[in-house]
Amino acid sequence: MPIVALTGGIAAGKSTVTAVLQELGAFVIDADALAREAVEPGSAGLAAVVSRFGSGVLDDTGALNRQALGDIVFADPQARSDLEDIVHPVVAELSKNAFQRAGSDEPGRVLVYAIPLLAESSRQGEFGLVVVVHAPAEERVRRLVEHRGFSEADASARVMSQATDSARLDLADIVVDASGTEAETIARARALYRALEECWPDRLQAAPELYTTLAP
Numbered sequence: 001m002p003i004v005a006l007t008g009g010i011a012a013g014k015s016t017v018t019a020v021l022q023e024l025g026a027f028v029i030d031a032d033a034l035a036r037e038a039v040e041p042g043s044a045g046l047a048a049v050v051s052r053f054g055s056g057v058l059d060d061t062g063a064l065n066r067q068a069l070g071d072i073v074f075a076d077p078q079a080r081s082d083l084e085d086i087v088h089p090v091v092a093e094l095s096k097n098a099f100q101r102a103g104s105d106e107p108g109r110v111l112v113y114a115i116p117l118l119a120e121s122s123r124q125g126e127f128g129l130v131v132v133v134h135a136p137a138e139e140r141v142r143r144l145v146e147h148r149g150f151s152e153a154d155a156s157a158r159v160m161s162q163a164t165d166s167a168r169l170d171l172a173d174i175v176v177d178a179s180g181t182e183a184e185t186i187a188r189a190r191a192l193y194r195a196l197e198e199c200w201p202d203r204l205q206a207a208p209e210l211y212t213t214l215a216p
Contacts, residue, residue: 001103002128002201003111007118007171009162011140011148013178013185014133018114020189026196027106029098031091031115038090039064048086053079074154074161088121110196119163124171128204131192132172135179137165174208176215184216191215 006021008014022028038045041063049057049064053072059065073080095113102111118124135143137159144155169175176192178185191214199207 001099001107001111002204003099003113003126004129004131004196004204005118005124005127006112006114006131006133007116007168008133008178009135009137009140009165009168010116010158011143012133012135013176013182014114014116016182016185017131017133017176017178017189017192018112020186021110021112021193021196024190024193024197025109026112026193027102027109028112028114029095029102031095031113031117034091034094034098035087037094038087045087045090049083052082052086074157077161080161084117084120092123110193110200112196117162119168119171129173129196129207130171131174131176132168133176133178133185134165134169134172135177139179174211187216 006014006018008017018028018030037043039049040046041061046064049069053069057065057069057072069083073083095115099111099113102109113127115121115123118130124130140159141152141155144150144158145152148155150158174192174195176185176188178188192211194214195207195211196204198210199205
């Protein structure tokens with residue numbers, strides 16, 4: 001069964017689009033949720049993170065303190081690469097298991113893998129279609145500052161730590177413009193679902209053209 005990858009930079013609007021797709025009937029697998037599972041207390045993944053970064057990345061309960069870890073890796077490209085080397089293989093294995101279960105249990109539903117770091121991975125070839133939720137980097141910085149309480153320096157560092165807009169857009173079969181209002185993004189997400197549903201599962205290559213006719 002084909003898989004639709006949905007990606008986008010931090011604060012681009014991925015969560016909004018994903019929520020709409022799920023509400024309309026898509027089966028959504030979330031890479032961020034799998035990444036949390038990969039470093040649950042007692043997991044080999046968490047043990048490897050502590051071995052690399054020290055016990056200061058744990059909270060009082062022994063769980064991962066994501067803020068503490070984020071403060072380290074977003075300021076240090078090598079540290080971020082080391083973390084990805086630990087977590088990404090575990091997430092890849094968990095996702096493949098999730099795809100198999102979805103194909104067996106939900107064969108008629110549009111299957112979407114929400115994977116924020118697709119451009120940073122080597123997994124593009126696994127997917128039948130790539131959807132990029134796009135808002136320009138400067139807009140994403142503004143959202144992080146205004147809506148999530150980041151300082152401008154921290155917001156810029158988070159955005160700059162990810163792939164460039166152009167690198168991400170180069171992967172896209174469909175681009176969902178999420179640079180405007182939330183209502184506009186929701187309308188485009190609904191159009192995306194209609195295109196995917198219409199073409200699922202055997203005509204996915206026709207979905208980009210159909211989306212362009214449906215999107216407001």
